[in-house]
Amino acid sequence: MSNWLLPESLADVLPAEARRIEELRRYLLDLYRTYGFELVAPPLAEYLESLQAVSGSKLNLRTTKVVDQLSGRTMGIRADITPQVARIDAHLLNRNTVTRLCYCGSVLHARPEGLLSDRELLQIGAEIFGYAGVEADIEIIHLALASVAKVGVKNPRLDLNLPAIGHAIIQMDPLLVPYTDTIFDLLSAKDIPGLRALQSSIPNSQEQSIQALLILCSLYGEANQVIAKARQVLPTSASITHALDQLQSLVDSLDIPALTVDLADMGGSSSYHTGVVFCVYADGWHDALVRGGRYDGVGKLYGRDRPATGFSMDLRKLSAGLAEAKPVRAIRAPWGTDAALQDTLKRLRESGEIVIQMLPDQSPVADEFLIDRELVCEQGQWQVRTIA
Incomplete structure (x- = not known):
């Protein structure tokens, strides 16, 4: 093998593209500053215990492990910056007021997320800590849409969901609870045969719960229509009704033309979200361009329980879908x-x-x-x- 051949799913960025990616970084960080967000820069690697403090997160599997030559302890190369920013808010800044933080840096995935994904991303994002109200979610969503508009993305589409609905259905059958992560992956992919196969592998699982999960795969489209249909076809329970009410309240607060709801989309690659999640899609990109949502409680793992909401995107993916960079x-x-x-x-x-x-x-x-x-x-x- 040639000694200059790069590992699989890693690539060089050549001059014109590298220049545009840097311009995107500057545009967006300057935009976030106008909203009052402060820039932080966490380290590329931390001790594994810190990076994996988000218990049960899929990020644990995506984290590349190395040995610290100074201490002999295992370190991880970050696969997501959001938990690091939560650590900074909870452990270092230690403020009692609302804190707005933004960041931009490289992350490395031990494995690519999909066939068309890279292992190295240039992740940029913004987070609001210390405010539990829906107003923080609205500000973050507006900023996410302002971000893609700033760099020239045409006709973006906002997609919302509240994974609490899926959680409520799973909680109806205790036998399904240990399979929550697997079920969420199948729902996000709308893998109906996979859900039926999972049912067959769990003896005595309740048919009503599986059917409700299968129904979730069909509940996507115009926001108000999907929520109204969900009230009719999903099992009647206080937790599901409350979650749909929360989602309806957020939809009513957003004056956005291209607004859809997908009740099967459970937040994509992250498993730490606790509230509303959202994605921004646009023509020219095969996957979500922006992912975000509420993740209350993550800061508790670093010393303080703070409500939080935010979003992130990959600048390399963003740049790849734009028109070719001109000299x-x-x-x-x-x-x-x-x-x-x-x-x-x-x-x-x-x-x-x-x-x-x-x-x-x-x-x-x-x-x-x-x-x-x-x-x-x-x-x-x-x-x-x-x-x-």
């Missing part, structure tokens, strides 16, 4: 060290121009830049001239 305009300048030329180069660059000073015998070819002007000396003055 940027640049100025070509000759090689030279005289003061007049150097002063002109400095002035142009400080004004925001890209000026490439050609080394002796250098070819002006560069995929990242469109060299449409040149710096020439006319009558003792350096001038920018358009290249014919």
Whole structure:
């Protein structure tokens, strides 16, 4: 095997794409600052006990393990930044007020999530801690939609769900409870044969509960219609009614045209969500572009029980679905060290121009830049001239 061949599902990012990803990062972090979010930067690796404090999370299986050469303890390379930000809020900042935090950094998955997924993501997100009301969920959802609009995503679609409905159905049959994670995966994939096969593998499981789970797979579409139908076809219980009331209240509070509900979508890749979850979809991406939701109680694992809600997205995935990055305009300048030329180069660059000073015998070819002007000396003055 060639020594330069990268591991499976890992890839280099080349100049034009890397530049656009960095621009997206700047645009979004600047946007979050205008909403009052403070930037934090957790470490790439932590002791495994800290990263896996989110008990039962699928993130445990996605975490790559390494040995710390200083302490001999096992460390994990983060697979999700959200729990780290919850740790910062609960353990380091230790505030009693509402805290808004944002972040951007690389994460590594031990295995790709799907056939078209990468193992390395550039995750960016925003989180609100310390407020349990629906107003925080509304702000986070609006910010998620503002994020994709900021970078030029056309006609995004917001999809909502409340996994408490699925939990309530599972709780109706104690035999199903140990299989909650598996059931949620099957529901999210709308894998009806998989649900029936699971029923066959659990003797004495209640037919009513399995049928209710199968019904969830068909409950998706326009928000108000889906909620109304769910009230008619799902089992009657106080917990299911309460969850549907919560979901209806959030729908009524959101003035968003393309708003749908999918009662089988249990939050995608994360298992720590405790309240409403949402996804943003758009043409050009095969999967959800943004995932988020409420995850109250995660901070308790780090010392303080704080309500929390937020979202995240992968900038590499976001960039891949946008129009191809175009070269940027640049100025070509000759090689030279005289003061007049150097002063002109400095002035142009400080004004925001890209000026490439050609080394002796250098070819002006560069995929990242469109060299449409040149710096020439006319009558003792350096001038920018358009290249014919």
